Amino acid sequence: MSRRPLLLGAAALIAAWVLVPSGVPLYDGIGFPDEPYRYAQPPAGAKTTARPGDAVGTSAGGNGASTEDLDVMSGEQGPQVEIFVSTGELKGPGDARTFRIQGTPVAPAAGGIPIDGNIYRITVGCSAGTSPCAANVQPPQTDRFVWVALRSTSSRNPSPNFLYRPTPAAPWQAVGTDRAGNDIYSTTFVGPGDYALTYATNLPKSATAPAPSRQGGLPLTPIVLAAVLAALAVIILVIRFSRRPSSRGISRTDLP
């Protein structure tokens, strides 16, 4: 047996590792389970962890709006905050060239509504040349999304609810909450300010514009794709069985 293919394969593998620095030796499968929740200020009895990270990202701008999708998340295994803003949803002055969004973990103050995990303070800004400018996020248009997702400290039921306040001094408001994963919850981004999750049941009054869901309704796309896949499987099966008799006596090259 020739060793050449094996040597070539191994050489390609080593070259890829040398040329492409990667900290992910996971070639496939699914991601690792979440690491323990990182608290900005760990409660008594919580595991000692590294400090939670920020989610920061920038987008190019043109004509007073962002010109690319912006998806930023913090660096924990199982990001604790993720912010997504579709192209054009970040607005600023006409000469804004760069838009920036940042989510920073903040420890909740004692008293008041019990917060699950950290509060995430989300700020939005832009720069025109070297000068900073004020930016904001407009309510999402059709087929565009502006949302914030937070990881809760557990996946227990009933699910937690999202809270929002425009400033640290303002009272919390309940906003619409979607379950986006096992322990991940999302809400439409209603503006810069503080976002948090709570398991409390005595929620404050809802904000005036609580977020249309980014999910909801029947999951049409997966159903359609599953149907297409089933149809393809049937076609492959039909082709396979239609070939069987001919493969016994006639070689492929004899076929017209």
Add this chain to the structure above:
Amino acid sequence: MRCGKRQPLLDYSTLFLVVGFGVAVWLRVAVGGASVARSGSAGLVFAGALIVLTLAAGVPARPALRSVGWGVAGAVVLCVPPLLLAGGHRPGGAFLPWAAIVTVVAVAEEAFLRGALYESLVASRSQLVAVGVTTVCFAALHVPLYGWQAVPLDLAVGLWLGTLRQVSGNWTAPATAHVLADLAGWWLR
């Protein structure tokens, strides 16, 4: 007799397998959404889709014990670079449920890519084309999970798994290597 007709690039069966593979990847992304790389349910849906396609195409050669040895050796080669470059690590969470899902997904991928699709390509084209196409498919399926920056590494890994398939003559070898390398990822990060 061919009568001078050019052979099509891929025969219909192979073409539908490739299209089906694309639909399966799309389905995984649709189910997993923003957290597709971490979604166990999306991974299982993807594995189920690949198993359906593999069964439709006909499950190729039975697993062979001799190929397991090739697979173990292949996994060692896959694990050496991360062993040298990454520090020891153990994430929080339960190992067994994670390992079960990872194993199902990896075996389904190998049964389809280095099993059904590979056999179909060898029958219609050649071993070289089979290794090439399955390598590209392997790299492409990881783009939604890890982004374009992972493509060079996944091309190399796909080529290595394809080579194992070629030299061992059975998809058991790449499946064994794939599963072992994925499981080793629990400690190698």
